[in-house]
Amino acid sequence: MRKLLGMSVGLAAIGSMLAVTAAEAQTTVRVGWCARTISSAAAPFAIATKMGWYEKMGVKVELVPLPGSGDCAKFVATGETMLALPSVEPVTVMRAQGAKIKTYYTAYLGNIYGLAVPVDSKIQTMADLKGKKIGVIGMASASAIIVRALAKEEGMDPDKDISVVVAGEAGQTAALVRNGSVDALSQFDTQYALVENAGVKLRRLKHPSIDKFPSNGFIAMEDTLVKNRKEAVAIAQGYAMGTLFAINNPEAAIRILWEMWPQTKSTSKDEATALTHDISTLNARAVSWRLESVGAKQWGENLVENYQAYFDWLLANGTIKEKASAADVLDNSLLGDINKFDQAAVIKAAKEWKAK
Secondary structure (H helix, E strand, O other), rough: OHHHHHHHHHHHHHHHHHHHHHHHHHHEEEEEEEEOOOOOHHHHHHHHHHHHHHHHOOOOEEEEOOOOOHHHHHHHHHHOOOOEEEEEEHHHHHHHOOOOOOEEEEEOOOEEEEEOOOEOOOOHHHHHHHHOEEEEEEOOOOHHHHHHHHHHHHHOOOOOOEEEEEEOOHHHHHHHOOOOOOOOEEEEEEHHHHHOOOOOOOEEEOOOHHOOOOOEEEEEEHHHHOOOOHHHHHHHHHHHHHHHHHHHHHHHHHHHHHHHOHHOOOOOHHHHHHHHHHHHHHHHHHHHHOOHHHOOOOOOOOOHHHHHHHHHHHOOOOOOOOOHHHHHHHHOOOHHHHHHOOOHHHHHHHHOOOOO
């Protein structure tokens, strides 16, 4: 009996040691999330965590909410986060200033930015915004850069002909639109969905010249992509798998998000309404996730021609002062390893997933 007892205690100790070893084997990777609020657009991270994909690859994600893309790029440059998921504009600006940052995975293949107005607004085009107030999430957001460039493209002086003001996020933005404090918004797809969820219906203005411009992607310092290549690949691969899962089962994606980050589930709505609203937000982002949105062939593909067209547009409209080379900003060397996963198995898992 003593031998059996000793054996069971020994096995328990070994099991405990193995559990500790497994936990220690996971490297926590801090990833800058370029908005103050973690929304349903973060579902791919939650899915990769819940499904155990990150654990198998030896990583654990810690999302760090930040005011905007500019802050995300700065956090990577200073080493406060290993990776971040910003739009490319601040990356281009910071590289011109000497920061060795690269975009190595394009998460949002198409343009998520652009202008929106209340559905019954008389404003129809950018030209109609002369003398108007345009609300951005924050001055560090890429949406502030985009609206100034769009104004310049229209022949306006962005410092005199429009007024760019901080409108905050979601409910705060909705309130300012509702009471007329702002005439239009320069934000992005999921924020527009959140504003509509708050009861303010919007109409997007059309900007065909920017539709195929890439938006946010994973960035890292050049030396990080060498020294921490394994972690950079793992985070992006899990994200790609989570993206594919979310596209194929949006409801499961939201329920997993709620489980992994309970704070993302609204406490002011009944569950059915909260689920409907969060699915609408996720579906808004899924438009730019899809490969077919820009003709991409693999997850995270950095389409050099689309980036170069965007950089040339930013230069023409005064956002950047010197011609930027897309080849200099992008690193495609990790994409082959990132895409080494069974897509059919991920789709099957998504379609078969049921809440427990």
